[in-house]
Amino acid sequence: MDFKTERLYIRPVSISDKESIFAYRSDPETYKYLSLIPKTVDEVEDFIKKSSSLLNVPGSWFQFVIIEQLHNKVIGDIGIHFLDTSPENKQVEIGYTLDRNYRGKGYATEALTVVVNYLITGLNKHRITASIDPTNKSSIQLIERLGFRKEAHFIESLYFHGMWVDDLIYAILAKEWRKK
Numbered sequence: 001m002d003f004k005t006e007r008l009y010i011r012p013v014s015i016s017d018k019e020s021i022f023a024y025r026s027d028p029e030t031y032k033y034l035s036l037i038p039k040t041v042d043e044v045e046d047f048i049k050k051s052s053s054l055l056n057v058p059g060s061w062f063q064f065v066i067i068e069q070l071h072n073k074v075i076g077d078i079g080i081h082f083l084d085t086s087p088e089n090k091q092v093e094i095g096y097t098l099d100r101n102y103r104g105k106g107y108a109t110e111a112l113t114v115v116v117n118y119l120i121t122g123l124n125k126h127r128i129t130a131s132i133d134p135t136n137k138s139s140i141q142l143i144e145r146l147g148f149r150k151e152a153h154f155i156e157s158l159y160f161h162g163m164w165v166d167d168l169i170y171a172i173l174a175k176e177w178r179k180k
Contacts, residue, residue: 001055001118003114003115003118004069005110005111005114006110007068007069007070007107007110008066008067008068008069008107008110008111008114009067009069010064010065010066010067010078010111010114010115011064011065011067012053012055012062012063012064012065013048013051013063013064013065013077014048014065015045015048015049017048017065017074018041018044018045018048019041019044020065020073020074021038021044021047021048021065021074021077022038022040022041022043022044023099024075024076024097024098024099024100025037025038025044025097026038026039027099027100029100030097030098030099030100032161033133033136033139034097035160037161048063051063051079055080055123056082056089056123057082058082058083058084058085058086058089059082059083059085060081060082061079061080061081061082062079062080062082063077063078063079063080064077064078064079064080064115065077066078066098066107066108066111068102068107075098075099075101075102075107076096076097076098076099076102076107076108076111077096077097078094078095078096078111078112078115079094079095079096080092080093080094080115080119081093081094081095083129088126090124090125090126090127091125091126091127091128091129092119092125092127092128092129093128093129093130093131094112094115094116094119094128094129094130095130095131096108096111096112096139103138104138108142109142109145109146112142112146113146116128116146116172116177117177120174120177120178124174125174126173126174127171127172127173127174128148128171128172128177129151129169129170129171130143130148130169130170130171131167131168131169132167132168132169132170133160133165133166133167133168134153134166134167134168140168140170143170144170146172147172147176147177147180148170148171148172149170149171149172149176150168150169150170151169151170151171152167152168152169153166153167153168153169154166154167154168154169
């Protein structure tokens, strides 16, 4: 499943993306909010291999890469966690990472709009969630701009990078997305 926007090409991740992903995910400014802090390109390759090669598999993570079309450069990724293992399989969690050199230019909004729209209209998902560090103000602004609402603020609920941290949960229902 591939998507094109005015400026972006979004496609499933492949092993050939490992160096590009390592470049932005190994940046300390970027990885402070990520669970994957790669020390080597091989760790990124393992991450890619562990991602599902099939879309919409309950309990799995599926990864897309975001490619800036003008320079044909991987600038980020979007992960989709197919949470719901019930027969209906209607709930997903999204996560996203963008190279710091491409932030503030609307790329994440553009990419997530297409992916969320596909999850709701193409895969008929009922609810999409995002887990965000409360200190990640730009991510909060992004997800709110897309119409997600804050559902919870969990206090010290995640042990992350050697300490207990808070976690915000944002969500949007399909009916809310369609009204946008």
